[in-house]
Amino acid sequence: MKETATDFQKTKELNDKYVLDLVNRYPIAFRYGVNELLFDQNNKQYIDFLSGVAVTNLGHSDPDIIEAIRLQIDKLMHTSNWFYSEEATKLAEILIQNSFPGKVFLCNSGTEATEAAFKLVRAYAEQKHIADPIIISLQKSFHGRSVSGISLTGQKKMHTGFGRLLDGIEFVNPNSEDELVAAFERYAGRVVAFIAEPILGESGIIPLTHGYLNLARELTAENEALLVLDEIQTGFGRTGTLFAFETLGFSPDVMTLAKGLGSGFPIGAMIVAEKYESVLAKGTHGTTFGGNHLGAMIAYETIRIIQTRDILSNVNSCSDIAFSRLRQLQQNLKIIKEVRGKGLHIGIEVSVPARPIAEKCLEKGLIVNATGDTVIRIMPPLTISSKYLNDGLDILEGVLSEFQREQK
Ligand SMILES: Cc1ncc(COP(=O)(O)O)c(C=O)c1O
Known part of the structure; x- marks a missing residue:
């Protein structure tokens, strides 16, 4: 009509x-x-x-995505993550097989993936008995719209109007190696994570250099801090590889994903490297909708299509x-x-x-x-x-x- x-x-x-x-x-x-x-x-x-x-x-x-949705809604859309799910398990497996050894948490959006990563970093700090932990983030970054999301986001315009934000977050300029080294020195013994998008999307496509990300990897490893890469925008083929980190020669400790994962269906994910997969203990984090049968099936099919076509x-x-x-x-x-x-x-x-x-x-x-x-x-x-x-x-x-x- x-x-x-x-x-x-x-x-x-x-x-x-x-x-x-x-x-x-x-x-x-x-x-x-x-x-x-x-x-x-x-x-x-x-x-x-x-x-x-x-x-x-x-x-x-996309006809294959439509077909996957049709088949899945005929069977089952949602139960609860209190039960096992063939679709969520298959999705977790294909994500790990194509990223780095570890485990997956499924949620519904990029902001929720950020929140999961933020809680994981805070839990890690508690387990290391660091009373005043510091997360280093980048000026001009964007990590989501929840309070932890805007607290980690390096844009003043998003910081005002909502009272006190979460503390313990320090911002440095993207690609300034000196500032990064100085921040790790200034907060020696307190830095628990460095978070960055490989290419800063929302403030105008600012790629981090290979050298800068290498340095971030070295400094986080030396200081036993987590390297968290936000691939919510860069993930799923956007930059020419399935994930942007693949061209770096190393993997992050935590990776957040959403956007292209669901081909339009809202789904997010956090991948945690093997070494840190026990940091969030049973019962400390959760979601009602995350990893539901329908979303997981669409995301699985999305990755399969990217690879097979x-x-x-x-x-x-x-x-x-x-x-x-x-x-x-x-x-x-x-x-x-x-x-x-x-x-x-x-x-x-x-x-x-x-x-x-x-x-x-x-x-x-x-x-x-x-x-x-x-x-x-x-x-x-x-x-x-x-x-x-x-x-x-x-x-x-x-x-x-x-x-x-x-x-x-
Ligand atoms: C890099 C990055 N992180 C986090 C988010 C937040 O994701 P969502 O809008 O799905 O909550 C976005 C959204 O634009 C993003 O580009």
């Missing part, structure tokens, strides 16, 4: 009347999607360079196309200050506010995200075709050229 602009007006009116006003929404409501394309209530087509913020990595309406080679070939076109564009347009990232996790730093650029792209049928005030973030589905990747880049190029002309 074809809907009209009035349908959107009605949706907007109901939203404004009944939904808490917490987000600066774009004036569109999508009705359906097919792989890299989304269609709004007027059937206008958009190329999706956002993937629901790095969530629908396999695109929209060789999605990563598509990520790498599309990444080459995107980076070479964007770097070429940078030569021609002064408003582009930098193009950075890895795989299909790409940031374009511009010298003007990014939001109007994202809005103009949307008018022209391309969904991109403005983040960190002056960064256009590109995260298309990992299954995007080179045709739609190039079509989307054409739109972006046109819009950036318009904004460049306005600067003169």
Whole structure:
């Protein structure tokens, strides 16, 4: 059924009347999607360079995901994690087989994975009898919206308005090796964890260097502190490998996951390395929905598809196309200050506010995200075709050229 602009007006009116006003929404409501394309209530087509913020990595309406959902809802959606579950067990097994030896806790979102990691780190500090433990986190990081999430997040704008945050968290600048060494020295004997995203996503795609992460690994090992990698955004193929840490030559002690894990179904996970798998004792943490049969089945199928369809080679070939076109564009347009990232996790730093650029792209049928005030973030589905990747880049190029002309 074809809907009209009035349908959107009605949706907007109901939203404004009944939904808490917490987000600066774009004036569109999508009705359906097919792989890299989304269609709004007027059937206008958009190329999706956002993937629901790095969530629908396999695109929209993947037939195998739909089939897995159908089969599973016919059988069972939810019981309780008080019972064993074939689906949750299979998911835990495939996660460990493809990351590092250890054990998995399943939850429902990235924030809950962060919370689990935070509790694990606090429990570790108690077990080591450290009275004033310190967690080192990064300025500009993002780890979620709960109180532990915002406490670990290195962005002042998220810290205010909620009273006292959790203490014992110190922030250092990303990629400053001197600051990291100094923090470990200043809090010698007290540092229990270092937490970081391998590429800082929300504040504008800031990749941590290999050298910096190596140093973090060395310092955490020397100080018996946990290296916690937040791969909630970088995980599941976004950067060209299943997990971003794989290219580093070492693994973290704790890894948090969500977003792309569920292909759109809300699910999160924390993986804990063997050495620390007893830190959280029985009964000290839990969840009602985490690891339910349906979510676990979808996540298992998501990983299986990434592997069997060789999605990563598509990520790498599309990444080459995107980076070479964007770097070429940078030569021609002064408003582009930098193009950075890895795989299909790409940031374009511009010298003007990014939001109007994202809005103009949307008018022209391309969904991109403005983040960190002056960064256009590109995260298309990992299954995007080179045709739609190039079509989307054409739109972006046109819009950036318009904004460049306005600067003169
Ligand atoms: C790196 C990172 N950590 C944590 C989160 C929080 O995840 P969620 O929104 O699923 O709670 C996000 C979400 O954007 C994220 O990008």
